[in-house]
Amino acid sequence: MVENYYFLGIGGIGMSAIARYFKAKGFNVAGYDRTASLLTHELEKEGIAVNYSDEVEVIPSEYKNPDNTFVVFTPAIPKDNVQYNFFVSNNFVMQKRAQVLGDITRRERGLCVAGTHGKTTTSTMIAHILKQSHVDCNAFLGGISKNYTSNLLLSDKSDLVVIEADEFDRSFHHLSPYMAVVTATDADHLDIYGTYDAYVESFNHFTSLVQPGGVLIMKKGIVLNPQLAENVSLYTYSATEKADFYADNIRIGGGKLLFDFIAPTTKICDVDLGVPVLVNVENAVAAMAVALLSGATESELKAGIASFAGIRRRFEIHYKSDKFTLVDDYAHHPKEIEASLKSINALYNDRKIVVVFQPHLFTRTRDFYADFAKALSVATQVVLVEIYPAREKPIDGVSSQIIFDEITSPVKKITTKKELIDTLDNIDFQVLLVVGAGDIDTLIPSIIEHFK
Numbered sequence: 001m002v003e004n005y006y007f008l009g010i011g012g013i014g015m016s017a018i019a020r021y022f023k024a025k026g027f028n029v030a031g032y033d034r035t036a037s038l039l040t041h042e043l044e045k046e047g048i049a050v051n052y053s054d055e056v057e058v059i060p061s062e063y064k065n066p067d068n069t070f071v072v073f074t075p076a077i078p079k080d081n082v083q084y085n086f087f088v089s090n091n092f093v094m095q096k097r098a099q100v101l102g103d104i105t106r107r108e109r110g111l112c113v114a115g116t117h118g119k120t121t122t123s124t125m126i127a128h129i130l131k132q133s134h135v136d137c138n139a140f141l142g143g144i145s146k147n148y149t150s151n152l153l154l155s156d157k158s159d160l161v162v163i164e165a166d167e168f169d170r171s172f173h174h175l176s177p178y179m180a181v182v183t184a185t186d187a188d189h190l191d192i193y194g195t196y197d198a199y200v201e202s203f204n205h206f207t208s209l210v211q212p213g214g215v216l217i218m219k220k221g222i223v224l225n226p227q228l229a230e231n232v233s234l235y236t237y238s239a240t241e242k243a244d245f246y247a248d249n250i251r252i253g254g255g256k257l258l259f260d261f262i263a264p265t266t267k268i269c270d271v272d273l274g275v276p277v278l279v280n281v282e283n284a285v286a287a288m289a290v291a292l293l294s295g296a297t298e299s300e301l302k303a304g305i306a307s308f309a310g311i312r313r314r315f316e317i318h319y320k321s322d323k324f325t326l327v328d329d330y331a332h333h334p335k336e337i338e339a340s341l342k343s344i345n346a347l348y349n350d351r352k353i354v355v356v357f358q359p360h361l362f363t364r365t366r367d368f369y370a371d372f373a374k375a376l377s378v379a380t381q382v383v384l385v386e387i388y389p390a391r392e393k394p395i396d397g398v399s400s401q402i403i404f405d406e407i408t409s410p411v412k413k414i415t416t417k418k419e420l421i422d423t424l425d426n427i428d429f430q431v432l433l434v435v436g437a438g439d440i441d442t443l444i445p446s447i448i449e450h451f452k
Helices: 013-024 038-045 082-089 097-107 119-131 168-174 196-208 279-293 298-306 334-347 362-376 400-404 420-425 440-451
Strands: 004-008 028-032 049-051 069-073 093-096 109-114 138-145 150-153 160-164 179-182 215-219 233-238 245-253 256-263 266-272 316-320 325-329 353-357 381-384 411-414 431-435
Touching: 004 013, 004 082, 013 028, 013 038, 013 069, 013 097, 013 138, 013 150, 038 049, 069 097, 093 097, 093 168, 097 109, 097 160, 097 168, 109 119, 119 138, 119 160, 119 279, 119 298, 168 196, 179 196, 179 279, 215 279, 233 279, 245 279, 256 279, 266 279, 266 298, 279 298, 279 334, 316 440, 325 334, 325 440, 334 353, 334 362, 334 431, 353 362, 353 420, 362 400, 381 400, 381 420, 400 411, 420 440, 431 440
Parallel strands: 004 028, 004 069, 028 049, 069 093, 109 160, 109 179, 138 160, 179 215, 215 233, 233 245, 325 431, 353 381, 353 431, 381 411
Antiparallel strands: 138 150, 245 256, 256 266, 316 325
């Protein structure tokens, strides 16, 4: 009988949500991660034991019995990890994070959001609208919701569960959605898929997993060939053109962003976007579509979007004064960086902006360095730091330099994280945008302290 859950890679955003879930259900929970972080410290404060060495000796003794301990692991854990091999060699029951989420979607009604980008914001918006409505929901989120300061939401009255459907390692193929959203199919994770065609095919297969009688909502115009089961309803959405669900009459000014939400059976005027960034209009349309089809009322949709506070590290304003503003964004794909720069330029078009970018993964840098350079060249001032490797080993000839060489911005510099503040001291700026999915955000407190 399972009494304990042990997580390999517990500091990951998706893994930590499941760890919190089983802790809330009354199980004993512990885990390993390579490095300490704000998230792992939060887990420890919640009573979850976390160790940072992969030695077997640091695993609490009660988690070393295969008869009562279930192991959840992330595919990012290397196969030479000592703890991983201890659990394998001792015949523990082990599942990937996505398999655990898949089991949950077969027990409850999964609202699963997939896509190269936009999925974290869209899924968190859906969860927030439903949570503050009469419908309610559970949610496993890919970011820390600022409304709830958590990536896990629980309900004792709703069988709806919002899940971010991750395409890395084909993880989302373990899910069984009641409703699915596909936000984008721009190329990514080519280290896993090999070709763009194979990447798109994985999304096509994901659509085939929507349960009969369910719903698929896809962004209009994306590369996708849905393979739908019987009686699955198909809808499109957009923020730039007419679709089944779309935004119209978008207005930006005075610190506000308003739009009209058009649906097949209704129109909601003057929706006030809680985080007034242009890219969020598209995410809001998809979220409102899912919430409307899930039973939320028009007034609940409008109130939910207006009170949405955003997500930690998603275009998050950390500091704002007359002297300078610092914005942090998790963007790590060329399209995401393009959207982030478009937003920062619209918000602060009269101020001097500098963008600091930390590339994420050697393979992604190798595959998209020219696209990264093109996206970053929109900025007049760019600073690059070294690549954050995450799960990967270095690749010969692949560094931030290959992006740097292609950037055409008037001011461009390359430095290290250690020397970043010294580098910024020699640049004239009023707005700093920090971009990347690695650990660049750990420097933000010292940057603010230095420049404020």
